[in-house]
Amino acid sequence: MLIDRRSAIGLALSSVVLGAAGDAALARTRRRLAIDGNLVPPIEGLGPLSAEAVGIVRASGLTVARVNVDGDGTAASSAEAIEVILAASGANAGLLGHVRTLSDIEACRRDGRLGLVFGFEEAGQFEGDAAAIPRYAAQGVRIMQLSYNQGSPFGSGVLSPVATGLTASGRQAVEGMNASGVTIDLSHSDDRTTTDVLALTKAPAAITHAGCAAITPHPRNKSDAVLRAVARGGGRWASTISLPRRPAQTA
Numbered sequence: 001m002l003i004d005r006r007s008a009i010g011l012a013l014s015s016v017v018l019g020a021a022g023d024a025a026l027a028r029t030r031r032r033l034a035i036d037g038n039l040v041p042p043i044e045g046l047g048p049l050s051a052e053a054v055g056i057v058r059a060s061g062l063t064v065a066r067v068n069v070d071g072d073g074t075a076a077s078s079a080e081a082i083e084v085i086l087a088a089s090g091a092n093a094g095l096l097g098h099v100r101t102l103s104d105i106e107a108c109r110r111d112g113r114l115g116l117v118f119g120f121e122e123a124g125q126f127e128g129d130a131a132a133i134p135r136y137a138a139q140g141v142r143i144m145q146l147s148y149n150q151g152s153p154f155g156s157g158v159l160s161p162v163a164t165g166l167t168a169s170g171r172q173a174v175e176g177m178n179a180s181g182v183t184i185d186l187s188h189s190d191d192r193t194t195t196d197v198l199a200l201t202k203a204p205a206a207i208t209h210a211g212c213a214a215i216t217p218h219p220r221n222k223s224d225a226v227l228r229a230v231a232r233g234g235g236r237w238a239s240t241i242s243l244p245r246r247p248a249q250t251a
Helices: 005-021 023-031 051-060 075-091 102-111 130-138 168-179 191-200 224-232
Strands: 064-068 096-098 114-119 141-145 183-185
Touching: 075 096, 075 114, 096 102, 102 114, 130 141, 130 168, 168 183, 168 191, 191 224
Parallel strands: 064 114, 096 114, 114 141, 141 183
Antiparallel strands: none
C-alpha cells in the first residue's frame, strides 16, 4: 500500500471539488498541462486499481505527478518501490503511464492517463556514490535531490546544523545528474547547497514543493533570493505546501 492517510484525504477532497465543479471544468483541466510536484498516488498493489482509486485518479484532472520511489532511502527499498510502481503502471496501462521523456507527457495528456515521473527525495540509496546516478536514471528516475532536510554525503539540507554546501561528492552528483538527464530538485536543500548547485549545474534546477519564506518563515520555505536565482537559471518553483500565514505586522 503506497498511499498514506493524508494523501488519500487530499485526493478524495480533490475528487469531491472537481465533481462539484462539473464535467466541463474537469475537461478544461485535462486540456491544459496540470502537474503535481509531489504526490503519493492511490496505488494499492501490483494489480489493477480499485474502482474507488480509479475514480480518484480520473477526477484529479492531473496530467503528470511526480511520485517518490526512494522507499526508506536504501538501495533495496528504492529497487522495490520502482518495481511496484512499474508493475502497477503496467497493470493499469489505460490509466497510468511511466514518464521518461517529454513525448511521454504529451502522450499521457492525449490519452487521458496520469503520467508518473519517478523521483527521489532521499539520498541514502546512492550510498554516497555519485556513480549510482546513471543506473537509477536508466530505470526512469528523472528527479533527484541531493539532501533530504538533514545533510548527506552530497550536501547540507534545510535542517543541517552546519551549512556545508556541496561536497566534492555533491559536485560529482550534480555533474552526473546533468549528464543523465535528471532534474535536480532543491526543495530540501539549504540556501548554501542551493547556491552551489545553481553555480555548477548546466541544466535548470527546480524546487518542486516548497513555500515562500517571505510569506511564512519556515525551514522548508525558500527566500526570495533563492527563488529568483532558480528562475534566472531557467528552473521552476512550485508551491505545494500550505502553511499558516505570518500574522500581520502591527505598527
